[in-house]
Amino acid sequence: MRKKTDQEESNYTEQELAEQTTAMEEDTIEEVSELEENRLKAEEYYNHMQRLKAEFDNYRKRTQKEKEEIAKYGSERIIVSLLPVLDNLERAIESSQKNKDFQSLSQGVEMIRRQFTKALEDEGLSPIETVGTEFNPNVHEALLREASDKEENIILAELQKGYYLKDKVIRPSQVKVSS
Numbered sequence: 001m002r003k004k005t006d007q008e009e010s011n012y013t014e015q016e017l018a019e020q021t022t023a024m025e026e027d028t029i030e031e032v033s034e035l036e037e038n039r040l041k042a043e044e045y046y047n048h049m050q051r052l053k054a055e056f057d058n059y060r061k062r063t064q065k066e067k068e069e070i071a072k073y074g075s076e077r078i079i080v081s082l083l084p085v086l087d088n089l090e091r092a093i094e095s096s097q098k099n100k101d102f103q104s105l106s107q108g109v110e111m112i113r114r115q116f117t118k119a120l121e122d123e124g125l126s127p128i129e130t131v132g133t134e135f136n137p138n139v140h141e142a143l144l145r146e147a148s149d150k151e152e153n154i155i156l157a158e159l160q161k162g163y164y165l166k167d168k169v170i171r172p173s174q175v176k177v178s179s
Helices: 006-073 076-098 102-122
Strands: 125-127 140-146 155-160 163-165 168-171 173-178
Touching: 076 102, 102 125, 140 155
Parallel strands: 140 173
Antiparallel strands: 125 163, 155 173, 163 168
């Protein structure tokens, strides 16, 4: 086997160096291309995030406006259902001034009370059971205690009616309880 001369060795090294340089340039081009792809992807994600942020801001503003509308006109439905009651009450007052028949006035007021109660029941109002039931501090307020032949903590009398609105106590019943 023949020994390589210094000239051949340096040529070979230059050739290898050129190949390595070419390989490194190709790697660099691939890396630059990959970096460009990643930059475009990041830009796309950023733009998408900006659109989502704008959509969320619009959603938040819209729901806030809807809440304000609900608060402003939330009682409209119940007021509309109570207007006929008000009309009938005004008619009863007008009639009582012309006609002094107490019996007719009493019947008219009772009809108006039933109409009023029906309108409130339609909105979810219901009375709390009291007389004869066991005292419950969650729905009853004991104003008086009285000795009785009944068991202890049984409601003897209702002093003021209490109400539920759907399943929430909006006013507890004021009661007299046995001791």
